[in-house]
Amino acid sequence: xxxxxxxxxxxxxxxxxxxxxxxxxxxxxxxxxxxxxxxxxxxxxxxxxxxxxxxxxxxxxxxxxxxxxxxxxxxxxxxxxxxxxxxxxxxxxxxxxxxxxxxxxxxxxxxxxxxxxxxxxxxxxxxxxxxxxxxxxxxxxxxxxxxxxxxxxxxxxxxxxxxxxxxxxxxxxxxxxxxxxxxxxxxxxxxxxxxxxxxxxxxxxxxxxxxxxxxxxxxxxxxxxxxxxxxxxxxxxxxxxxxxxxxxxxxxxxxxxxxxxxxxxxxxxxxxxxxxxxxxxxxxxxxxxxxxxxxxxxxxxx
Amino acid sequence: xxxxxxxxxxxxxxxxxxxxxxxxxxxxxxxxxxxxxxxxxxxxxxxxxxxxxxxxxxxxxxxxxxxxxxxxxxxxxxxxxxxxxxxxxxxxxxxxxxxxxxxxxxxxxxxxxxxxxxxxxxxxxxxxxxxxxxxxxxxxxxxxxxxxxxxxxxxxxxxxxxxxxxxxxxxxxxxxxxxxxxxxxxxxxxxxxxxxxxxxxxxxxxxxxxxxxxxxxxxxxxxxxxxxxxxxxxxxxxxxxx
Numbered sequence: 001x002x003x004x005x006x007x008x009x010x011x012x013x014x015x016x017x018x019x020x021x022x023x024x025x026x027x028x029x030x031x032x033x034x035x036x037x038x039x040x041x042x043x044x045x046x047x048x049x050x051x052x053x054x055x056x057x058x059x060x061x062x063x064x065x066x067x068x069x070x071x072x073x074x075x076x077x078x079x080x081x082x083x084x085x086x087x088x089x090x091x092x093x094x095x096x097x098x099x100x101x102x103x104x105x106x107x108x109x110x111x112x113x114x115x116x117x118x119x120x121x122x123x124x125x126x127x128x129x130x131x132x133x134x135x136x137x138x139x140x141x142x143x144x145x146x147x148x149x150x151x152x153x154x155x156x157x158x159x160x161x162x163x164x165x166x167x168x169x170x171x172x173x174x175x176x177x178x179x180x181x182x183x184x185x186x187x188x189x190x191x192x193x194x195x196x197x198x199x200x201x202x203x204x205x206x207x208x209x210x211x212x213x214x215x216x217x218x219x220x221x222x223x224x225x226x227x228x229x230x231x232x233x234x235x236x237x238x239x240x241x242x243x244x245x246x247x248x249x250x251x252x253x254x255x256x257x258x259x260x261x262x263x264x265x266x267x268x269x270x271x272x273x274x275x276x277x278x279x280x281x282x283x284x285x286x287x288x289x290x291x292x293x294x295x296x297x298x299x300x301x302x
Numbered sequence: 303x304x305x306x307x308x309x310x311x312x313x314x315x316x317x318x319x320x321x322x323x324x325x326x327x328x329x330x331x332x333x334x335x336x337x338x339x340x341x342x343x344x345x346x347x348x349x350x351x352x353x354x355x356x357x358x359x360x361x362x363x364x365x366x367x368x369x370x371x372x373x374x375x376x377x378x379x380x381x382x383x384x385x386x387x388x389x390x391x392x393x394x395x396x397x398x399x400x401x402x403x404x405x406x407x408x409x410x411x412x413x414x415x416x417x418x419x420x421x422x423x424x425x426x427x428x429x430x431x432x433x434x435x436x437x438x439x440x441x442x443x444x445x446x447x448x449x450x451x452x453x454x455x456x457x458x459x460x461x462x463x464x465x466x467x468x469x470x471x472x473x474x475x476x477x478x479x480x481x482x483x484x485x486x487x488x489x490x491x492x493x494x495x496x497x498x499x500x501x502x503x504x505x506x507x508x509x510x511x512x513x514x515x516x517x518x519x520x521x522x523x524x525x526x527x528x529x530x531x532x533x534x535x536x537x538x539x540x541x542x543x544x
Contacts, residue, residue, distance in 0.1 A: 028354075256433050256451070259395060259413070275373050275394060276354030289373075289392060291413060291432055294452065 002167075002180040003029025003132075003153040003273045004260075006241045008248045008300055009146075011267035014282075018044070019144030021281060023136055025270070026151045028277040030132050032180075033153030036166040037135045038127030040118065040176040040243060042148040047086075047093060047124040053100040055107055056118030056125040056170070057092040058163055062111045069094070072110035077102065089139030090163070091117075091126040100173050115164055115201060120174030122147075122245040127166040147302060150243050152178040158186070158205040165202055169210035174245040177213060179206040180258045180273060181237035189234055209234055213242060227251045227297045239292075241271055247301040256294035263287040269300045319345060321369070327351040331358060341366045343384075354394065359387045362404070376413075379406040382423060395432075398425045401442055414451060417444045420461065426515040433470065436463045439480055445515035455482055456492065464511050466519050474527055478534070482527040483508050485519060494533040500526045 005025035009015055018041065026037075041047065048054045062069055066085050073094060074083040083096040083106075092114075096103050100119045107114055118125025128135045132153045136142070152167035159165045168176035183189070186205035189212060194200070198211050209230060216226035223242060227249055230240075239258040242249045250271050252260055263270045263278045265287045272278050275289070292298055324334050324347060334349065338359060346367035352358055356375040359368045359382075366385040370378070373391035382401040389397075392410035401420040407428075408416075414432035417425040420442025427435075427444070433451030436444050441460040452470035455463050458480035468486035475492020481504070482495075491497075500508075500522075508521040532540060 256414070261413075274354060274375060275392065276356075276375050279353040279373070289411075291411070294433065 001032050001155045002178075003032030003277075004151070004178050004180050004239065004241055004271065005029050005273070005277045006148075006150045006178075006243065006248060006250075006271045008148045008243075008269045008302065009267070010269070010302065012147075014267055015043075015147055016145045018146040018149050019141045022149035022151055023133075023142045024280045025272055025277040026132055026136055026141075026153070028279070029151075029153050029273055032273055033155040034131060035156055035161045036127070036129040036154045036163065037132035038117075038125065038152050038154075038166040038168050038178070039136065039139065039141060040123055040125045040148075040150040040168045040170060041141075041144055041146045042122050042174075042243065042245065044124060044144045044146040047088065047144070048095070048120075048122055050121065052082075052095045052097050053103045053119070053121055054093055054095040054124060055100065055103055055116050056123075057094060057107065057111075058090075058115040058117045058127070060087045060090050060092060062092055062114055064111060066092075069110060073103070073106045076106035076109060088124075089126060089135070090128040091124075091139065093124060117164070118168075118170040118176070119172070120170075120245065122174045123170065123176060123243075125168060125170045125176065127168070128163050129161060129166070147246075148243055148248060150176055150178060150241060150248075158182050159203045162202075165204045167206055168243075169204070169207050171207070171210045172214035172217065174243075175210070175214055175217065176243045177206065177210040178241050179209060180239045180260075181253065183209060183234045183236040183238065185235045205236070209238070209240065223247060223249050224297045224299050231295060239273070247299055249297060249299040250292050251297045252292055252294050254295035260292050261289065262292060262298070263289050264300075321346040321348045321367070323348050323350065325350045326353060326355055326358075331355050334358070335360055338362050338364075338366065338368065352389075352391070356394070362387065365404075373410070374408075382406055392429070393427075397427075398423075398442075401425060411448070417442050420444070422461075424511075424514055430467065436461070436480070439463065443511055443514075445511055445517065447515075447517065449486070452489070453492070455480055455495075458482070462507065462511055464508065464515070464524070466517065474529075476533060477527075477529045479529060481507075483511075483521075483524040484527065485524045488525075488527070491527065494530045495527055496530045498526045498528045500524065 070085045081096040167178040170176045183205040186208040239260045341364040343365040349370045352372040354375040360380040376394040377396045379387040380399040386405040389408045393412045397416040398406040401423045403423040407426045411429035428447040430448035435450040435454040445464040449467035459478040465484045469488045471489045472492035474495030
């Protein structure tokens, strides 16, 4: 069992409340996955900024000082890249005005042991082991503004309880994926993707799903097409939420063992494992509330 | 197999006492359920701010009336034995699971596995029900105003399932003796479930069930489905049907 809570804010006047709304949702899904958790927040001032790439690195301690990390990365980038490092909770954010690939290369050369858990111009990804609300508090979720937020509480089944194994998995620019369920043929699909040159960070089944979606998107699929293709290739139980810089998608496997409920208003689209996570959202009494149909891909764009 | 429990009317007798009000915004679910377990016939409750909390109004054994004013979470009115529970909203997974008798009425939608393993009583869902509605039903009567999801009435053994909308895939898979009535379309029938003639006695029981659910649908608009009785006992010639 795992818990998912995701929020896309259509009304910009709600952006300042993104963190507090997501936090209230997350609080209700803790029971579903108390061993570890993760967050992805989009367009959050102070964490990301337009025209700048940001990498989210796992852990506050990268083995060198923040100053050394900043200097090391800056030395490998053009002089006007303005490399900056910020530690938020148990996450280190490295940003610079260069492409994510170049920034990732600089980070990997400076701290070869680092794990990149998020990348892009718009997203910051934070994850850790422990009580989900403590993880959220440690990262200051409550005060964060933003356009979209995604959270996951994990009860591990397919791989170890580690920060790297928590969701979301963010393996391409501004792309995040969370999963409630388990993929049964992930080893087969991982081998196929590895043959195509895809590099993996973990033994986690969900990472295979995320890498598969990223690979389909790279080949020109729309988000909807990528998730339809995922349904043909990956076997198992799943409710997935996938976010990009400006869109959110939800899909359940055709058997639909894993729960999902959606609330939609003019102001937001919210998805959660259970209704109780939606109960405190503003205007919920007038929201259109429905459970996504099995096997059907739902997408919403900002 | 004869269904032993007659459906009760949704119209409940006026209760002598004013309803006890419970606000779950600041009272625990455990307290509500404990009070309900010590209730006597004729008492009534209204529950405010259910907020999708789990296990609301479970295990009721007295003839009480409970109205939940909002959306209920998982396992609402589970193991229901007497009285009427009304959810003025949606219900989560496992509504009225293992209901023995009495009535449970959801005015919105119900999630998957509604009335699973129910032995008797009446479950009315005005909206849609998710997958596996009436799975392993053993005597309960279920009336759904909207559609039902896939694998509904899987291994149904007794009772009646009435669907005023459409049914999803694999309806009545491995069904025993329950009777299924569907007004709309059936995406597909499960193994050993077939359409059967709608005779006078079926029209009569369907009229009774629709009335008990407070509905005005015409029984003649429904089709009946039930067991072909080919899978009761394992026979090697049927192995491909499993």
